[in-house]
Amino acid sequence: xIEVSGLTKVxxxxxxxxxxxxxxxxxxxIGFLGPNGAGKSTTxxxxxxxxxxxxxxxxxxxxxxxxxxxxxxxxxxxxPENVPAYGEMLVSAFLRYVAAVKGVxxxxxxxxxxxAMERCGLGDMANRVVRNLSxxxxxxxxxxxxxxxxxxxxxxxxxxxxxxPKQIIDIRQLIKSLAPEHTVxxxxxxxxxxxxxxxxxxxxxxxxxxxxxxxxxxxxxxxxSLEVEALGVSDTITPRLKAIGDVTKVETLGGxxxxxxxxxxxxxxxxIVQALSGSECSxxxxxxxxxxxxxxxxxAVAADRxxxx
Amino acid sequence: MRSTLxxxxxxxxxxxxxxxxxxxxxxxxxxxxxxxxxxxxxxxRITVSPADHGYEGIPNLxxxxxxxxxxxxxxxxxxxxxxxxMRLLAEERSRGTxxxxxxxxxxxxxxxxxxxxxSLGIVIAMMTVVSVHMCIVGCYTDVEPAVxxxxxxxxxxxxxxxxxxxxxxxxxxxxxxxAGVLTFAMWFISYVLGTYGKDLxxxxxxxxxxxxxxxxxxxxxxxxxxxLVIELPLDRHCEQxxxxxxRPQDIAYYVLFVAFFLFLTFRALESRHWRA
Ligand SMILES: Nc1ncnc2c1ncn2[C@@H]1O[C@H](COP(=O)(O)OP(=O)(O)O)[C@@H](O)[C@H]1O
Ligand SMILES: [Mg+2]
Numbered sequence: 001x002i003e004v005s006g007l008t009k010v011x012x013x014x015x016x017x018x019x020x021x022x023x024x025x026x027x028x029x030i031g032f033l034g035p036n037g038a039g040k041s042t043t044x045x046x047x048x049x050x051x052x053x054x055x056x057x058x059x060x061x062x063x064x065x066x067x068x069x070x071x072x073x074x075x076x077x078x079x080p081e082n083v084p085a086y087g088e089m090l091v092s093a094f095l096r097y098v099a100a101v102k103g104v105x106x107x108x109x110x111x112x113x114x115x116a117m118e119r120c121g122l123g124d125m126a127n128r129v130v131r132n133l134s135x136x137x138x139x140x141x142x143x144x145x146x147x148x149x150x151x152x153x154x155x156x157x158x159x160x161x162x163x164x165p166k167q168i169i170d171i172r173q174l175i176k177s178l179a180p181e182h183t184v185x186x187x188x189x190x191x192x193x194x195x196x197x198x199x200x201x202x203x204x205x206x207x208x209x210x211x212x213x214x215x216x217x218x219x220x221x222x223x224x225s226l227e228v229e230a231l232g233v234s235d236t237i238t239p240r241l242k243a244i245g246d247v248t249k250v251e252t253l254g255g256x257x258x259x260x261x262x263x264x265x266x267x268x269x270x271x272i273v274q275a276l277s278g279s280e281c282s283x284x285x286x287x288x289x290x291x292x293x294x295x296x297x298x299x300a301v302a303a304d305r306x307x308x309x
Numbered sequence: 310m311r312s313t314l315x316x317x318x319x320x321x322x323x324x325x326x327x328x329x330x331x332x333x334x335x336x337x338x339x340x341x342x343x344x345x346x347x348x349x350x351x352x353x354r355i356t357v358s359p360a361d362h363g364y365e366g367i368p369n370l371x372x373x374x375x376x377x378x379x380x381x382x383x384x385x386x387x388x389x390x391x392x393x394x395m396r397l398l399a400e401e402r403s404r405g406t407x408x409x410x411x412x413x414x415x416x417x418x419x420x421x422x423x424x425x426x427x428s429l430g431i432v433i434a435m436m437t438v439v440s441v442h443m444c445i446v447g448c449y450t451d452v453e454p455a456v457x458x459x460x461x462x463x464x465x466x467x468x469x470x471x472x473x474x475x476x477x478x479x480x481x482x483x484x485x486x487x488a489g490v491l492t493f494a495m496w497f498i499s500y501v502l503g504t505y506g507k508d509l510x511x512x513x514x515x516x517x518x519x520x521x522x523x524x525x526x527x528x529x530x531x532x533x534x535x536x537l538v539i540e541l542p543l544d545r546h547c548e549q550x551x552x553x554x555x556r557p558q559d560i561a562y563y564v565l566f567v568a569f570f571l572f573l574t575f576r577a578l579e580s581r582h583w584r585a
Contacts, residue, residue, distance in 0.1 A: 098413070
């Protein structure tokens with residue numbers, strides 16, 4: 001649904017996005033994760049046709065953004081960061097305007113606006129003035145205007161920014177419910193959000209992709225690892241650990257610590273205790289080391305800074 | 310077409326759900342009403358005793374009152390105009406809604422024509438006030454229809470031309486205030502040029518010592534400059550029309566003026582593709 005290759009955006013002396021390439025398939029929810037200033041919003045603005053790219057190609061639903069901007073815009077619902085809106089308008093009037101501009105047939109406008117408000121929990125707010133909406137409802141309004149016209153692709157820039165925990169849960173649920181029908185690209189700098197909502201993550205840092213994969217693969221895939229601490233000579237410990245049936249990999253971490261990788265679901269702790277119960281070495285501790293997205297993120301982001309700051 | 314109207318309607322609804330619209334129309338009604346009452350009373354005084362005011366016989370109503378009043382209304386529209394046009398595009402930019410506008414499936418022309426149409430809508434609201442005044446005159450005396458119709462037409466053309474200039478400035482500016490001040494400054498320059506341009510000497514004498522070629526060159530450029538100063542101001546081309554005399558060059562001037570500034574507005578909006 002979204003195809004990006006070699007996308008670069010230069011603002012004067014700042015390169016906001018550098019040689020970005022990724023694909024989003026139909027019906028996926030993709031998380032765009034990165035620290036502030038990473039280039040998330042810039043990428044989204046290019047994908048929605050708001051700013052042109054300096055170089056590179058971006059296609060949405062098979063259409064080139066530069067060549068067929070209207071075709072792309074018809075298929076994309078966009079919720080910009082901070083949700084700009086016309087403060088003096090009524091919520092329902094604003095959404096009716098959006099429907100007209102997006103070319104919703106005249107007779108369907110009322111139903112379409114009703115559907116979007118319903119879906120975003122704005123039902124009671126129809127006759128409120130946009131300016132007076134609380135942050136949470138303004139965010140919903142942003143989502144509602146993106147949903148108007150039922151576009152197949154949704155691009156949401158930090159949809160949960162500035163919300164309280166309850167509102168965040170609501171919005172996440174809402175986004176999850178969009179999934180099979182819509183293709184969703186959402187950006188966030190909040191880690192757990194991605195874990196909860198997205199199937200696939202693109203970690204972006206300083207305008208470049210630092211990692212991209214499914215949640216499953218990023219957090220270790222089909223294997224799990226244990227950190228084993230043992231006293232003794234590593235030359236004797238390592239072969240003993242490797243000799244255990246289900247162990248696929250052993251890494252020496254130094255300081256008497258070893259990482260033992262085994263297939264997910266196989267408990268090898270008992271085997272490790274037995275293997276290291278000889279006289280030349282003694283087991284001091286075993287710890288489960290699930291790789292969280294946080295580890296991946298910190299690794300990815302820290303990589304080009306030469307270590308964790 | 311529907312999108313254009315939607316953009317226009319939204320603009321007008323914003324205009325009239327905030328006090329701005331009422332303040333602008335109220336100011337226009339008050340000032341034009343005052344000017345109308347004063348000129349009307351003055352004219353009535355003159356007709357009672359023409360000799361006291363230095364007229365032989367009853368002077369011409371259209372020439373003395375209607376036409377100058379309509380031209381004045383045009384000046385007034387242009388004076389208030391920056392308040393109308395400054396919001397059009399600059400406000401979308403300053404409150405960030407430009408990001409919505411430019412990511413909805415709208416073509417540039419739908420945005421620009423929608424906005425321009427909205428400004429014309431307000432011009433027409435103002436002209437309704439003026440036409441009420443004209444009806445009042447019509448109740449008391451016969452008015453030459455040509456003066457009435459072409460006068461209103463001239464008022465509309467002049468206002469529409471000014472709105473296109475304002476729209477262009479609004480397309481460039483980052484904030485409505487900048488747009489407003491710049492547009493006002495342009496009106497003011499045009500007004501000053503229009504007022505004093507006619508007094509510019511026809512020939513500019515240069516010292517004999519500079520030689521014939523130089524002085525001919527100076528003469529040449531002075532001629533162009535003088536012509537521009539006289540012909541460019543917006544109010545200049547409505548004086549004749551407001552008296553019922555229609556000259557094609559006057560109409561062409563306004564049509565070209567609108568076309569030129571709408572063209573520049575397109576370029577200004579498109580500039581996002583190559584700027585920054
Ligand atoms: N209009 C702009 N002009 C100049 N620099 C910009 C502009 N927009 C963004 N940037 C710069 O580009 C970089 C990426 O910004 P952005 O995409 O907003 O990051 P994110 O959304 O990931 O926080 C930042 O360094 C920012 O300062
Ligand atoms: Mg951002």
